[in-house]
Amino acid sequence: MSTTTLEQPPAAEAAIQSFTVTFLIRRFDPDVDTEPRWQDFDVEMYATDRVLDALHKIKWEQDGSLTFRRSCAHGICGSDAMRINGRNRLACKTLIKDLDISKPIYVEAIKGLPLEKDLIVDMEPFFASYREVQPFLIAGSAPVAGKERVQSVAERAIFDDTTKCILCAACTSSCPVFWTDGQYFGPAAIVNAHRFIFDSRDEGSQTRLDILNDKEGVWRCRTTFNCTEACPRGIEVTKAIAEVKQAIMRGKP
């Protein structure tokens, strides 16, 4: 097989089929527009390209004013969560081949957070909720000198799922309860509280459970599973919220 590959002329690469894909992007320029508007772009794409590549092509070749966030472009930094064909996804993890390109692909900013420009929203309310659950290790005692805090594999496994969060806001901005008035803590904050509530090394669980036992806390969750479906990291968000509800009812993790 390796010999055939070597014998292939380089021209074979050009034979990879490309497609013209239409993107409908919800644009908003606060200096000009009073309302967001949909603008369409035709982009030449390969099946293995991602939506982020399309946004780059548009910005670099067609309209330099297109505004969006992205940093690592490989699904780790959580900057480019956006609503693609009505679902919250990371643009850098959404392949063209997984979308129906016989129809235009709709791309818009995530919902429920204040729209600033094009695909960029103000993430501050989201991070404010995150900060409120005190997402850091709270421990009164110091570990034995020169050692780490001891934790068994089983104790670590309890909260393994919720350590994967990259704070992209795909879950929180897919939550219909968060859309209403933005007062709800939102799935992401609860996931990050879960990560410490069930950590055997942490001593601040009670504080966090009290914070999430608020009027706008876990009880506003309607278990619609939008968050679980939206999470690009595959975290079972609704399950984590349910576990926090159970912990509040028990009064301890």
Place this chain on the structure above:
Amino acid sequence: MTAMEFSARPPRRGINLEKWGWIYMRASGVVLIVLIFGHLFMNLMVGDGVKAIDFGFVGGKWADPFWQWWDVLMLWLALIHGANGMRTIVNDYTNPGVVQKVLKGALFAAAAALIVLGTLVVFTFEPCPVGAPADLLPSFCAA
């Protein structure tokens, strides 16, 4: 970089109505399944089924404390369950303000009125009104 602010909302301890509302919905739901299907079974399937329901049938049931409490329990649990469910929908679909207050007030008034009226009727029901034709009354009414 300046230090970040943490926990602007003071944590609340003790009773939280949202939590008890959430638990109530689940507990009452389980009980209501038994009550409602028992009610439907007794009224629609046992004996002559739906054709048996008339003044005499209802009067007969409400002469028995067992069915009085069955129906009153069903009334309270179902109305509070329904009103609380509607309250969460109002919370989810309206912004805090006058409209939300009015809607929640209307829900409370409707549920309270129905609960009071229903409870009153079940416990003060007169199965043998004076001067009514005997064939419409429960069998135990003295002719």
